[in-house]
Amino acid sequence: MTAIVDCNSFYCSCERLFRPDLRDKPVVVLSNNDGCIISRSDEARKLGVEMAIPYFQARHIIEKNGIAVFSSNYHLYGDISYRVMETLRLLAGDRSKVEVYSVDEAFMDLDGIPEAEIHDYARHIRATVEQWTGISVSVGVAPSKTLAKLANRLAKEDKNASGCVMVLLTQEEQRLAMQRTRVDGLWGVGRAYAAKLVSQGITSAWELSNMPEEWAHSHMGGVTGVRLIRELKGQPALSMEEELTDKRMITTTRMFGRPVTTIKELKEAVATYISRAAEKLRRQQSAAGVVSVFIVPKEQLASADGQLKSTADLLSFRRSPSVSTHCVLPHPTSLTHELIKAATGLIDQLFENGRTYKKAGVLLSGLVPDSSIQGNLFVPKAENQHRFLMHTIDNINFSMRDDSVKFGASGLTKDWKMRQELRSKRHTTRWEELKEVR
DNA sequence: TCTGGGGTCCTAGGACCC
């Protein structure tokens, strides 16, 4: 059997840890740039705050009800996440039995635990995590990952009845659970597939589980669809991923805090993002062979000929057209200044004078282990000095304050930086922001 | 006025090879 342990309203729960006055009060957390609502407490949900909608659209409900609002504080969430995951590893007794799936959830391999004890074990996990970290979690258990996710979802839907734990041991329990779940609530079924399924008369997870594999192969993304059907039948088709593997691409993208019109600012932004991406690159000891950048022009309500855009165009803002290009480096590198040079060169190609931009991003790909170029006899000595410099900068930025040391190309004022007006303190990772108790 | 960010996997199709 497999369990999924998922933190309840994770970001809100983290904020509440240091604000006990907000227990049982409505809370929401905003995305970067204070753009969207990305976490909400049960109390906020009951007041009608929807998930993933723009802040300004929910603002009237938030202000009317005095809902507490926070900008996202990833230093804090990352640290609390680590504590939750370490607790799970201790409970499992074997680190390889825990697969960290995202910042707020992990799969656990329960093989070896007698079925009669699984309910108690799941409740024990929940109680221990809450006691040790202060974070409330839900636990779903089933024969496959997809069914475990489904169980977890049902446990969350009615926390009073379930006690935040649901176990689907028998086929009968699994059938009932699938009959209660609509296809759009399944793990692996997004908007596009859900619409397709419903148009063919398949509305519940149970109905989907009874479709032939060949049908899934031709209509739901090939092997992906076949695996989904098998998982619903309780045949594990997705294995536990034990080791943390290196990323295959690294991206950094941000909305600007205000529209940007000059190439100078655009280059500063891209240099800043590349610096961040290069840090991530060096952390996993990789070097990048390809640098891509993209910039997103602010869409105009009227096109150049003065004609108003159609409603469909306006609604598709999420996929606002971006302009992108890439270049292959002469040799893979993890050195920030080389990456900055490549990326700002690409901006020269993309920038159009007179246009306004709202977002930019960089992507490092063609990643190879940095060791493959380390100690290369044919690279000049200066290269090794650069490597040492990077290492030193990373150490300073890690132990001191972010961006204590940075490249001049990143700019000094950064007027374009995102807004984060409501961020809480980094209570657990910065000495100067430690919580004081008198 | 104001709509996040960072990933993954899979497939189709083109280039190229013998």
Next chain:
DNA sequence: TCTGGGGTCCTAGGACCC
């Protein structure tokens, strides 16, 4: 009339996840 077959590698794009 009739224009191979099989393999690899790469990229773009679509779908999904939290």
